[in-house]
Amino acid sequence: MPNAPSSSRVDTEAILNGDRAAFEAMVESETPRLFHIILRYVNDDEAARSLVQETFLQAYKNLDSFRGDSQLTSWVTGIGINLARSWLRKNKRQQPMDEETMERLQPDFRFGRYTGSFEPWDPEQTAERAERKELVHKALDELSDSYREVIVLRDLEERSTKETAELLGISRGAVRVRLHRARQALRSLLDPHFASDFS
Amino acid sequence: MANFLTEWRRRWMLTCQEVNGFLEAYVDGRLDTTTKAQFERHINGCETCRTYLQQYRATIDLVKEADPANDHPPEPSDALVDETLSFLRDHYEPPTNNASS
Known part of the structure; x- marks a missing residue:
């Protein structure tokens, strides 16, 4: 929309x-x-x-x-x-995360390869719609405002990188970096809930 | 020979970390043809990156699904516009030339 x-x-x-x-x-x-x-x-x-x-x-x-x-x-x-x-x-009900926590939610690499492994997600099988929404809102609330608002403007408002940069008063590069880091942090926060194989 | 191999690798192979660095641009459809081909070649041969891309895309889809605006019609009712106009009319500064009346 x-x-x-x-x-x-x-x-x-x-x-x-x-x-x-x-x-x-x-x-x-x-x-x-x-x-x-x-x-x-x-x-x-x-x-x-x-x-x-x-x-x-x-x-x-x-x-x-x-x-x-x-x-x-x-x-x-x-x-x-x-x-x-x-x-x-x-x-806001909870303290937004600091940069150190944000960094921990980014993937780790060694010699150019991921250090961890990933299981495919199957959100529709692992949680009801209402529960999925609640989990996503909880994860979004954990992000600091500077990351959360880039998600709001790029992924929800579907504004261009240029418009987002102008609205937030930051460079287009900063918008792209923040968006990528924010999505990766959300992915890490949601992973325990949506991985289809918990073995 | 070593230079040739480095150049060959640069042209044909991306590391998982490089692929990760291109995710935002790939999802946004901004990669140039050559890089997109390199990206997809890597993804096709690397299950870890393929799964990570699936999760990355699913994250975006989940955020869209949880959009608070989904619970509201695309055009909020006229009531909100009326409410806003009424609020503004109550709060506009009175014209200064009426101050003495």
């Missing part, structure tokens, strides 16, 4: 000139997309609804600080992401 930014109903010039109706037209067209991205960050329906409202309010109050070096909708999304991050910092 990708959510490509849509700016078809966004009249940036009118909005920046203080046209409230133009701003509200943007609210109407952007609310669904913004709701999904914030929901994917916080995984809490009520919080996401409230953060959407706060995002647009902050955007409205700070329109004069929009510099025009990105689309207005991307700027609004950035505000939403920052609010979602703050919410997570205040409400």
Whole structure:
């Protein structure tokens, strides 16, 4: 369910000139997309609804600080992401992992070969759908925000590497590295639950 | 001879570690034709890397399956838009020229 930014109903010039109706037209067209991205960050329906409202309010109050070096909708999304991050910092139930733990969840190699062996996964046989979702959310919650948000933007939002880099203010290379490390860490966390052969 | 073998190996064989380093680009469809062929040649002959790739892809699929947005229709109801507009109208700064009235 990708959510490509849509700016078809966004009249940036009118909005920046203080046209409230133009701003509200943007609210109407952007609310669904913004709701999904914030929901994917916080995984809490009520919080996401409230953060959407706060995002647009902050955007409205700070329109004069929009510099025009990105689309207005991307700027609004950035505000939403920052609010979602703050919410997570205040409400996240567990300590996100440190870099040392992250490193331990990456595969080990010796002379160019994996040091461990892997059993094929069969998630549909080893866990019910609800249980699979719970395991994945638990694993995602263990990741630090900088890794988790790359998963949200690339794998759930299906944003391009370029868009993700722009939204997070990091290089495309950093997006790719974080995405790979985050997926590998998730793989390690999920492996005990989904390997089809426990022998 | 040694140089020839090194070059031959570089062109034709990737190590498991190199294959791992290409996973993100491979899944994203970004590998050039030559590297993709090297990658797939390795995967076809290496059960460990084949299984790891299967798990790597399954991880992505599981994340997508657990997407919180799956529980919501693609377009959230108009209620959310109305709620947001109503919230904003309650919080807009009053126009400054009305301050004295």
